[in-house]
Amino acid sequence: MRDFLKQIFGGNAEEDLITPVDTANAIRKSITVSGKVQGVGFRYFVRQEARALGITGWVMNLKDGTVTMEVQSTPQVIEELIERLKKGNGFSKVVQLKSYDLAVVEGENKFGIKY
DSSP states (O other): OHHHHHHHHOOOHHHHOOOOOOTTTOEEEEEEEEEEOSSSSHHHHHHHHHHHHTOEEEEEEOTTSOEEEEEEEOHHHHHHHHHHHHHOSSSOEEEEEEEEEEOOOTTOOOEEEEO
16 A cells, blocks of 8 residues: 555655756747646646656646646656657647747756646
């Protein structure tokens, strides 16, 4: 049960650290998704997929029913995440995905959920 809860809510700080990509090879994107993306575990899905891919950043629900995130890694890894976001977690349905480039954040080493 403890491992299940750690998987859902996150473990200790050391376990959550991600080795950041060299900023010379990294990009950062803001991504906003709309559709059935709130109340279906979508933020937890995003965090799980981002951590599995070694992506740093954060994800957050917005009051308008969308989910927004900032993600940082190599272009290829970010594209893989976008493909996974479009497929969703089985409970969600992404209708629209918008993204734009941001400045890379030096030293970022986690991916978290903002509230």
